[in-house]
Amino acid sequence: MDLNIAGIRLDVTEDGYLTDVSQWTKEIGLEIAKNEGVEMTDRHWEVVSWLQEQVKNDVALSVRGIKKSGVLNIKEFYALFPKGPLKVSTKIAGVPKPKSCI
Amino acid sequence: MKNLVILGAGTSGTMMANHLVSKLPKKTWKITIVDQYKTHYYQPGFLFLPFDTYTEDQVKKVGKKFIPKGVNYIQKKIDKILPEENKVALEDETIDYDLLIIATGSKIAPEETEGLLGPLWKKDIFDFYTFEGALALRNKLREWEGGKLVVHLTEMPIKCPVAPLEFAFLADSYFTKKGMRDKVEITYVTPLSGAFTKPTCSKSLSYLLSEKGIHMESDFAIERVDNETKEIVDYGESKIPFDLLVTVPTNMGDDLIERSGLGDDLNFVPTHKHTLQSIAHENIFVIGDATNVPASKAGSVAHFQAETLTDNILLYLKGYTLKEEFDGHANCFIETGHNKALLIDFNYNTEPVHGTFPFAKIGPLKLLKESIFNHWGKLAFRWIYWNMLLKGIAIPFVSRNMSFKGKVFDIKKN
Numbered sequence: 478m479d480l481n482i483a484g485i486r487l488d489v490t491e492d493g494y495l496t497d498v499s500q501w502t503k504e505i506g507l508e509i510a511k512n513e514g515v516e517m518t519d520r521h522w523e524v525v526s527w528l529q530e531q532v533k534n535d536v537a538l539s540v541r542g543i544k545k546s547g548v549l550n551i552k553e554f555y556a557l558f559p560k561g562p563l564k565v566s567t568k569i570a571g572v573p574k575p576k577s578c579i
Numbered sequence: 580m581k582n583l584v585i586l587g588a589g590t591s592g593t594m595m596a597n598h599l600v601s602k603l604p605k606k607t608w609k610i611t612i613v614d615q616y617k618t619h620y621y622q623p624g625f626l627f628l629p630f631d632t633y634t635e636d637q638v639k640k641v642g643k644k645f646i647p648k649g650v651n652y653i654q655k656k657i658d659k660i661l662p663e664e665n666k667v668a669l670e671d672e673t674i675d676y677d678l679l680i681i682a683t684g685s686k687i688a689p690e691e692t693e694g695l696l697g698p699l700w701k702k703d704i705f706d707f708y709t710f711e712g713a714l715a716l717r718n719k720l721r722e723w724e725g726g727k728l729v730v731h732l733t734e735m736p737i738k739c740p741v742a743p744l745e746f747a748f749l750a751d752s753y754f755t756k757k758g759m760r761d762k763v764e765i766t767y768v769t770p771l772s773g774a775f776t777k778p779t780c781s782k783s784l785s786y787l788l789s790e791k792g793i794h795m796e797s798d799f800a801i802e803r804v805d806n807e808t809k810e811i812v813d814y815g816e817s818k819i820p821f822d823l824l825v826t827v828p829t830n831m832g833d834d835l836i837e838r839s840g841l842g843d844d845l846n847f848v849p850t851h852k853h854t855l856q857s858i859a860h861e862n863i864f865v866i867g868d869a870t871n872v873p874a875s876k877a878g879s880v881a882h883f884q885a886e887t888l889t890d891n892i893l894l895y896l897k898g899y900t901l902k903e904e905f906d907g908h909a910n911c912f913i914e915t916g917h918n919k920a921l922l923i924d925f926n927y928n929t930e931p932v933h934g935t936f937p938f939a940k941i942g943p944l945k946l947l948k949e950s951i952f953n954h955w956g957k958l959a960f961r962w963i964y965w966n967m968l969l970k971g972i973a974i975p976f977v978s979r980n981m982s983f984k985g986k987v988f989d990i991k992k993n
């Protein structure tokens with residue numbers, strides 16, 4: 478599948494995740510957020526950069542990991558990205574959908 | 580004399596003792612295995628115990644019976660591993676090792692969820708991942724008159740990831756047989772986006788839930804159990820009411836791993852996913868549910884791992900490079916109720932596929948399709964477990980790495 482955002486053609490997975498993280502820009506993140514019904518604030522962007530950082534360092538993302546991160550608590554995470562915050566926030570951040578590994 | 584010490588005499592530890600006893604020279608190696616309990620449980624049987632399909636005696640035996648002659652068996656609690664000194668502290672003595680195998684499995688940690696161990700625990704809230712839990716649930720189900728049954732899974736990873744779903748299917752079957760299906764509302768609650776952990780399964784098998792009239796709530800990350808209102812509540816404040824809650828709590832490695840400073844957040848030991856050597860210490864190997872490798876935590880997986888691990892231990896002792904062989908192969912039966920079952924076969928990189936198993940075209944087992952034959956296979960697994968698996972006897976025609984014969988790769992990768 479591909480997606481057209483801000484005049485750029487992007488490769489995305491079946492459920493809308495960028496396949497190439499390096500294509501991500503803030504503009505693209507904003508566009509995805511709009512589709513997800515999320516209005517981005519500075520705090521949202523902080524969380525997004527933190528997620529990108531984690532992925533860069535090969536840290537597997539999970540709700541439990543967030544709990545222990547000290548960066549934000551889960552209540553806040555849900556308040557920022559309602560309904561499946563991990564799924565929504567990673568999509569906006571342009572990183573792969575976390576595998577809930579077996 | 581050198582010492583090889585195996586921690587845990589569950590499925591994996593027992594298999595390793597049986598593999599290694601004939602392979603290590605007796606003159607130079609002494610093998611010791613340690614476990615806290617006398618009883619070895621057939622954990623897959625815990626799924627059937629609540630429904631009165633198995634009796635208590637069918638799922639437990641004296642563990643020592645499965646430890647081969649020539650292996651020193653110590654029944655004691657393990658306090659901690661001292662990796663810098665190559666020692667293990669037991670409750671009242673310390674033993675030395677040259678090579679250590681950690682096979683201490685995983686267990687439920689209900690204390691991780693607020694309210695789970697509240698006043699309703701073992702009254703209206705049950706687990707079936709422990710012998711005691713499964714038994715208490717059996718007694719409850721025998722007299723339960725119906726209402727809202729919520730089958731719930733807290734967070735991944737859990738051992739035997741399909742077990743909670745199987746529980747929901749078997750509950751449908753059980754209440755139908757009892758003539759009270761109309762009095763029971765079954766809801767399956769998962770933190771994942773679909774019923775199955777593997778997306779391809781969710782796609783091709785979601786019909787099973789609607790066919791059986793089971794409701795599903797996905798993406799539900801539990802925050803707490805409200806014992807007063809009898810609801811489970813997630814971080815987003817959605818609430819699901821229950822009369823009877825059957826939950827799979829968070830699964831964690833044993834506390835001894837934490838005391839030893841060898842685990843991750845969930846007390847699982849960081850392990851090389853293809854060789855099974857621990858990341859931190861080259862003379863420590865890890866197998867089964869105790870590892871952090873991204874494979875299913877299942878007896879069948881431990882069986883495939885045991886073959887690779889045996890080879891790698893022998894290579895290690897000779898000073899050779901280890902085989903990067905283990906591929907995450909899992910082979911699981913999924914009970915779907917009404918005497919039918921599915922069979923799935925997958926590894927790290929391949930999603931479950933259609934086809935036949937173990938022989939191309941012939942089967943007799945069908946992959947990803949419900950059949951009565953598969954159900955027999957699941958029941959036969961108990962016999963195979965006690966008589967072949969624990970003893971380290973290879974299951975005929977089923978190889979440690981996933982075979983691609985007779986399988987149809989028609990499902991797109993996600």
Ligand SMILES: Cc1cc2nc3c(=O)[nH]c(=O)nc-3n(C[C@H](O)[C@H](O)[C@H](O)COP(=O)(O)OP(=O)(O)OC[C@H]3O[C@@H](n4cnc5c(N)ncnc54)[C@H](O)[C@@H]3O)c2cc1C
Binds near residue numbers: 588
């Ligand atoms: C309900 C249920 C259904 C399942 N169904 C299936 C199925 O259908 N198919 C399948 O393949 N698998 C199934 N499994 C999973 C399977 O049972 C496990 O994956 C398997 O038993 C793992 O083996 P293990 O040796 O790693 O851990 P275990 O068998 O759990 O053994 C760990 C051992 O270590 C000992 N130990 C731990 N800590 C200490 C300590 N501090 N001191 C002393 N001893 C200690 C324990 O006493 C235990 O004996 C199921 C599991 C459950 C709970």
